[in-house]
Structure formats: C-alpha cells, structure tokens
Amino acid sequence: MIKYTTEDGTTIEGNAKELAEFITRLLASTTYSSNNELEINGRPFKKVHGPACSGDFIIYEEAPYSYLTANVPYLVRHNIDGDTVVIVDDDGDVYDTYRDDFSIYRLKGKV
Secondary structure (H helix, E strand, C coil): CEEEECCCCCEEEECHHHHHHHHHHHHCCEEECCCCEEEECCEEEEEECCCCCCCCEEECCCCCCCCCCCCCCEECCEECCCCCEEEECCCCCEEECCCCCCEEEEECCCC
16 A cells, blocks of 8 residues: 655555556546547547546546546546446546446547
8 A cells, every 4th residue: 555645745655556647647648629528648649528428538527526537538437238337447447437427538539
C-alpha cells in the first residue's frame, strides 16, 4: 500500500497499480477542440451517442460525487448492461456509473 499526502492535506492511497493508473490519467494530455471532439494523449476522440464500449472515455460535465472530477476523461473498463459502464474513480476504486449523466468519447475511426 502506498500513501501520499499533498500540501493541501489531500491523501491519495492505493497499491502501485492503482496509483499508477490514477497518475497516468491525471497526466493525460487532454485537449478540447470543440464540444464533440477532444484529444487524449495525442489521439483524436469524437463524442458519440449510444452505449459506451471498452476503450471509450467518459467525461462528466458535473461530477456527481467527490471521488469523480468534472471534465476529466475516465477510461471505460467494460459495459455492464448497455447504460452502465465501469471505470476507475479518483480514489482508485472500481466505480459503476449506474444512472450517472456523462458524455461518451470514442477513438475516431473505431466503430
């Protein structure tokens, strides 16, 4: 278990894999070119409608809980039932997005 406390008192803890995933997501270079397109780590993504797929990213305009951050891309791990996807939240925990409101972004050219 690794525990890190920032200057403002925020504590981040988890195993090495969880923290690496969290830090990678924080360091992800995300550029917004319009409301329907963005670039994550140099790769172009387009806003889509319908169910999210593994490998897509979701973005909350307003984060519903303290362990999620608005306007930060979260990688979709898998889709449970068409409307509910699983991501890793800011605390490094697996999070089920049931009934959450978010936008879905898919790699351009991916069906």
